[in-house]
Amino acid sequence: MKLLYSSHLKLKVCGLTQLSQVTQLINWEVDFFGFIFYEKSPRYVLSHLSLEELKGINHQGKVGVFVNESAETIAQMVAQADLNFVQLHGDEDALFVQNLKSLLPSDMKVIKAIRVGKDTDDSHLQALLAHHKTADFFLFDTDSSAFGGTGISFDWALLQHLEIHKDYFLSGGISIDHIGNIQHLKQQPFAIDINSKFETAPGVKDLDKIKTLLNIQP
Ligand SMILES: O=C(O)c1ccccc1N[C@@H]1O[C@H](COP(=O)(O)O)[C@@H](O)[C@H]1O
DSSP states (O other): OOBTTBSSOEEEEOSOOOHHHHHHHHHTTOSEEEEEOOTTSTTBGGGTOOHHHHHTOOOSOEEEEESSOOHHHHHHHHHHHTOSEEEEOSSOOHHHHHHHHHHSOTTOEEEEEEEEOTTOOHHHHHHHHHHTTTSSEEEEEEOOTTOSOOOOOOOGGGGGGOOOOSOEEEOSSOOTTTGGGGGGOSSOOSEEEEOGGGEEETTEEOHHHHHHHHTOOO
């Protein structure tokens, strides 16, 4: 999929709840599909789709998003929905990730969300990255009491001073309006993660808007 100025930048569409939309996005060669397994989210996927329906989605980029869920439940959901990636969006620590990985298939990738708050500084962020060095990917998002899906961006300037040493997803209120600023980042994201800014209602994606994004030229 060609996105923005770079043919390497991948796209994750998160918070999906409708099979027809997933099918359309697969046809448009979107790379990753995020399903929220957090009951308090308005995008809680199991209110709309069964594990069987999720399993039936034929794609290698299925991401389950979990918030402070037990490792055993995550492993169960991974097996039953045939997920390819686990995104940990809560307060999970490195020990939790290690234990979780021991329960998951060996090719399973873990994305650790690093939530950036108003008072987060460089040294705190750098320490968090060091702590989570066993995760396969980082995902930077805005901190909030809802954990995610707020549509609020954090100050990307904070990333400029970090040594990230890992592929990362850029997230948090990403919209068409400021997406062009990504090109100024020192370490380019592996993927951008879009969610609430591309919706008509929580969990219902605005496919016209996503199409516009996919057609953006440098
Ligand atoms: O979308 C949610 O409801 C959600 C709830 C709890 C944790 C994560 C959630 N979504 C993730 O939040 C980010 C940012 O979303 P937004 O662009 O700010 O709306 C995205 O990575 C989703 O994976």
